Amino acid sequence: MEEKIVIKNLAKIFGNNPSKALKALKEGLSKEKILKELKQIVGVHDVSFTVRKKEIFVLMGLSGSGKSTLQRLINRLHEPTTGEIIINGTDITKLDNNELREFRRKNFCGMVFQNFAILPHRTVLGNVEFGLELQGVSKEERQKKAMEIIKQVGLDGNENSYPSQLSGGMQQRVGLARGLTVDADIMLMDEAFSALDPLIRRQMQDELLELQDKMQKTIIFVTHDLDEAFRLGDRIAIMKDGRIVQIGTAEDIISKPADDYVKAFVEDMDRSAVLTAGTIMQPVKETAFINDGPRTILRKIRKNALTGIIMTDTKKTIKGYIIAKELVEYINKHKEKENIPFDDSLLHDVTKVDSEMPLNEVINIYSDNRYGPLAVTNKQNKLLGVIVKGSVITALSEDFEPENS
Numbered sequence: 001m002e003e004k005i006v007i008k009n010l011a012k013i014f015g016n017n018p019s020k021a022l023k024a025l026k027e028g029l030s031k032e033k034i035l036k037e038l039k040q041i042v043g044v045h046d047v048s049f050t051v052r053k054k055e056i057f058v059l060m061g062l063s064g065s066g067k068s069t070l071q072r073l074i075n076r077l078h079e080p081t082t083g084e085i086i087i088n089g090t091d092i093t094k095l096d097n098n099e100l101r102e103f104r105r106k107n108f109c110g111m112v113f114q115n116f117a118i119l120p121h122r123t124v125l126g127n128v129e130f131g132l133e134l135q136g137v138s139k140e141e142r143q144k145k146a147m148e149i150i151k152q153v154g155l156d157g158n159e160n161s162y163p164s165q166l167s168g169g170m171q172q173r174v175g176l177a178r179g180l181t182v183d184a185d186i187m188l189m190d191e192a193f194s195a196l197d198p199l200i201r202r203q204m205q206d207e208l209l210e211l212q213d214k215m216q217k218t219i220i221f222v223t224h225d226l227d228e229a230f231r232l233g234d235r236i237a238i239m240k241d242g243r244i245v246q247i248g249t250a251e252d253i254i255s256k257p258a259d260d261y262v263k264a265f266v267e268d269m270d271r272s273a274v275l276t277a278g279t280i281m282q283p284v285k286e287t288a289f290i291n292d293g294p295r296t297i298l299r300k301i302r303k304n305a306l307t308g309i310i311m312t313d314t315k316k317t318i319k320g321y322i323i324a325k326e327l328v329e330y331i332n333k334h335k336e337k338e339n340i341p342f343d344d345s346l347l348h349d350v351t352k353v354d355s356e357m358p359l360n361e362v363i364n365i366y367s368d369n370r371y372g373p374l375a376v377t378n379k380q381n382k383l384l385g386v387i388v389k390g391s392v393i394t395a396l397s398e399d400f401e402p403e404n405s
Contacts, residue, residue, distance in 0.1 A: 002052065002053040003050045003051070003052060003053070004051050004052060004053040004054075004055075004087070004088065004185070004186065004218045005050065005051035005074065005085075005086070005087050005186070005218070005220075006050050006084070006086040006087075007047060007048055007049050007050070007074070007083070007084070007085060007086075008048050008083055008084040008086070009046055009047075009048055009082060009083045009084070010044055010046075010047045010048070010070070010073060010080055010082070010083030010085065011044055011045045011046060011047070011080065011081045011082045011083055012043035012044040012045075012069055012070075012073055012078055012079075012080055012081050013040050013041065013042060013043065013045075013081045014040070014041040014043055015038070015039060015040035015041055016040075017038065018040065018081045020038055020040065021034050021038055021040035021042060022045075022081065022082065024037075024038060025042065025045055025046075030241070031045075031241045031242060042066075042241070042242045043066055043069040043070075043078070043242055044066045044070050044073060044242045044243075045066075045241075045242045045243055046243060047066075047070060047083070047242075047243065047244055048244075049237060049244060049247055051220060052218075052234075052235075053185075053218055054217070054218055055218060055219075055234040055235065056212060056219045056221055056232050056233055056234050057218075057219070057220050057221070057233065057234065057235055057236075057237070058220075058221045058222075058223060058228075058229040058232060058233035058235070058236045058237065059071060059220065059221070059222045059223075059237050059239060060222070060223050060224060060225075060226065060229040060236060060237070060238055060239065061224065061239035061240055062224060062240075063224065065239040065240050065241065065242070066239050066241070066242035066243070067222045067224075067239050068190055068191070068222055069242075070239070071111075071188055071190055071220055071222050072190075073085065074087075074188065074220060075092075075108050075111075075188060076092055076093070076095075076100055077111075080093055087103075087107060087186070088107060088185075090103065105135060105184075106184060107184050107185055107186055108182075108184050108187075108188065109179040109180060109182045109183075109184045109185075109186060109187040109188075109217065111179070111188040111189070111190060112172075112175045112176055112178075112179050112187065112188070112189045112190070112192045113175065113190050113191070113192065117175060118163050118171060118174050118175055119163075120162065120163050120164065121162075122162075122163075123159065123160050123161060123162055124150065124155055124158050124159045124160070124161050124162075124163075124166070124174055124177075125143065125146055125147070125150065125159040125160065127163070127174050127177075127178055128146040128149060128150055128159075128174065128177045128178050128181050129142040129143055129145070129146035129181065130178060131178060131179075131181055131182040132145060132146070132181060132182065135182075142181075145181055145183075146159075146177075146181050147159065149177045149180050149181045150177055152177075152180070152211065152214070153173045153176055153177045153180070153207065153211070155170065155173050155174065155177065158170065167200075168195065168196050168197070168200060169196055169200035169203065169204060172192065172193065172195075172196060172200075172204055173204070173207075175192070176192070176204075176207075176208070176211075180211070180215065180217075185217060185218055186217065186218045186219075186220070187217045187218070187219045187220075188219075188220050189219060189220070189221045189222065190222045191222055191223060192204075192221070193205065193223075194223070194224070194225070201228075205228065205231055205232060208232065209232065221233070226265065226266065226269060227269075227273075229250075230250040230253075230254075230269070230273070230274050233249075233250065234249070235247060235248060235249055236248065236249070236250065236253060238253065238262055238265065240261055245258055245259060245261055245262055246258035246259075246262050250274045251274060251275060251276065251279050253266060254266050254269055254271060254274045254275070255275070255279070270360070271359070272358065272359040272360035272363060273358055273359070273360050274358070274359075275358070276355065276356050276357060276358055276359065276362075277353045277354065277355050277356070277357045277359070277362050277374070277376045277387060278355030278356060278376060278384065278385075279359075280359060280362075280387060280392065281355070281376040281384060281385030281386060281387050282385055282387070282388065283385055284310065284383060284385060284386055285304040285306065286300045286301075286303070286304045286306065286309060287309065287310050287311065287312050287316075287383070288300060288309045288310070288311040288312075288322060289311065289312065289313070289314065290311065290313055290319060292311075292342075293339065293340060293341075293342060294327060294330060294331050294334075294340045294342055294346075295331065295340065297309060297311075297327060297342075298324070298327055298328065298331060301322075301324045301327070306324060307323070307324050307325075307372075308321055308322055308323045308324050308371065308372050309321070309322050309324070310322075310350060310372070310373075310375060310383065310386070311347060312383055315382065316382040316383045317381055317382060317383075318350050318375055318377070318381065318383050319347060320346075320347030320348055320349065320350060321347070321348045321349070321350045321371070321372045322346050322347065322348070323346075323348065323371060323372070326346060327346060330343060330346060348371065348372070350372065350375045351365060351369045351372070351374050351375065352374070352375045352376075352377050352381070353365060353374050353375070353376055353377070353387070354376075354377060354378075354379070355376050355377065355378055355384055359392070362374065362387060362392070363392060366387065366389070366392060373386035373387055373388045374386065374387040374388075
């Protein structure tokens with residue numbers, strides 16, 4: 001996948017002697033000791049990572065971990081002490097102020113903050129069109145574009161309202177819409193939903209995911225909330241003391257924590273909300289094919305010690321499930337025949353789940369399943385694997401490590 005942002009050996013030291021702090025860091029001195037002994041604040045140190053095009057990349061960690069500082073470095077709201085920030089092939093650390101201003105205008109949607117940062121004297125429409133106004137876009141064109149985005153974020157009918165007339169969730173939508181209206185590739189969101197109550201926060205997360213599905217931005221999202229990070233992030237970077245401790249998908253992090261810090265961070269996380277059907281599925285031992293005769297199918301079942309078998313076509317599209325006991329009864333009934341024809345009445349419906357379905361939903365479906373394993377399929381309805389009772393129980397264990405996260 002195409003790399004949109006590349007960060008190399010990035011560091012930010014706040015203070016009048018950053019080189020001395022960097023030297024101390026290389027010698028192994030902690031962030032706390034550098035503050036105490038050298039009076040220098042380590043914001044970010046030795047950070048390298050990439051952000052892929054059209055992904056939501058989440059920076060998360062506790063207060064003081066460096067996540068917000070790192071995000072502000074990415075568009076040079078903070079000047080880096082050392083390192084490279086390469087965006088769309090351009091190292092923005094080498095740009096002068098005029099070049100940087102123009103680069104930001106073309107590449108960044110702006111930042112969406114926790115405190116909304118909308119202008120109280122402007123209407124919703126006035127706030128949403130503000131970025132385009134700064135770019136010199138004509139009034140007719142910018143208002144047309146702003147109204148399109150206002151509708152997309154669910155504020156249609158409120159365009160003439162002022163911020164004081166809106167709820168917290170609606171104000172946050174204004175901030176989000178203002179960023180989207182600029183129509184640049186990259187959006188930076190710093191604790192964007194933290195000030196909202198849990199119900200509205202969940203709703204805004206849903207809306208962001210829905211908008212992302214339509215608009216395909218590259219989003220860097222800062223949060224201290226693990227549930228939010230796991231829900232939104234295609235990949236997540238966990239930070240501690242200005243460094244990145246681990247980068248991975250939610251499944252990577254909860255299944256294979258990099259160290260004790262990450263393990264403690266995720267220990268109370270509901271595994272069933274993070275792991276997916278694709279993570280816990282097992283390989284299919286054997287399948288029956290449409291052209292297999294009943295005796296051939298029974299031989300496959302006995303060879304693999306199965307209680308039943310899934311039938312597919314040659315492209316792995318599922319046709320049904322055959323119960324071993326019923327197949328034996330059918331063969332015995334027609335054992336005098338040299339070539340026993342296959343009877344479609346032997347085929348039962350197969351309960352299928354998408355490979356990306358969360359485990360907590362899989363468990364509910366499994367409990368209602370009458371027979372056979374759950375078949376795990378992709379978007380094209382092709383058989384990928386199966387889920388049996390034992391794999392569900394194992395996945396809920398803390399010792400579970402998926403073979404292919």
